[in-house]
Amino acid sequence: MDVTMIGLQNAGKTSLLRVLSGGEFTIDSIPTVGFNMKRVQRGHVTLKCWDLGGQPRFRPMWERYCRGVNAIVFIVDIADQDLLPMAKEELHSLMSQPSLEGIPLLVLGNKSDLHIKLSVDELIDALDLKSIGHREVSCYGISAKEETNLDAVIQWLMKWANR
Template identity: 35%
Template sequence: AFWSGKLSESCSARRGFSFSGRAANMGGLFSYFRGLLGNREMRILILGLDGAGKTTILYRLQVGEVVTTIPTIGFNVEQVTYKNLKFQVWDLGGQTSIRPYWRCYYSNTDAIIYVVDSADKDRIGISKDELLYMLREDELASAILVVLANKQDMEGCMSVTEVHQALGLEALKNRTFQIFKTSATKGEGLDQAMDWLANALQSRK
């Protein structure tokens, strides 16, 4: 199923969201995690600044193709249920006014996919600050981190090494993480990232 909604005024008011729904294809995500999770629902957050490509990545993974998206003012949720497998991905908006509400969704998160616009050199410092601030949260202490250096097809973009350095990833301690270069519009690099994440989750069973 598919849901979208607006962010509430406080974390405690989350149950006040209104949802709309439609049937959705299980798509590529299920193929990565089939047989992996048993009867446990795995929770993944897709985070990053606005315009980084989060929603494009979500639906590229979900349906295997690029779909037309608009800026996410709130969140999108894709959930797949098949036999004993439940897998849920939350795509949260990245605008300045929305980022303070990310923490409302940290509880019980198994992995974070953090998307960076490799062509947005002016805001890479903000992206770093948001990432490091988020990773200080106790609720995310054990969450696996996947960083996607997205928009690698854009002329003049930072390399994956430059993004790694700009985000200060070398300073991360006691965190299972990896960074991948991706192009969401072309679908490049996403398979490798999801394969790595699947293996990382598998190792925790």
């Protein structure tokens, strides 16, 4: 199963992928230049996860790496509200691409362990997720650091593995 993980820089994509693939959370992740790929094994399902850089110069590549995947995972730092308008703009721009129509979208509000953060409902509103059509859209709050709600993420992804 192919999964592409995208989101603005410093949202926690690489940290999440490291934890999902059985590694340790580290506070000092360096920004991803280009992309990483890791395999995450759960039972009989192997998730091949692409982790794309979130800096502005890498965002034009996102659409190419999202074509034909089983699911797109968009990760947002829910403690950095200043970046939400940019995250919304990038997400909606990407989801409007005809080549990505029908691909399920999972939005993850990362850093739920921090004190000042958005709730899942606030994130849904801030990103205007209800207006994204032509696909299944789900949204969870997670913490890669505390490993909060990661089982739900894996369950959601595995639901799409056989389609």
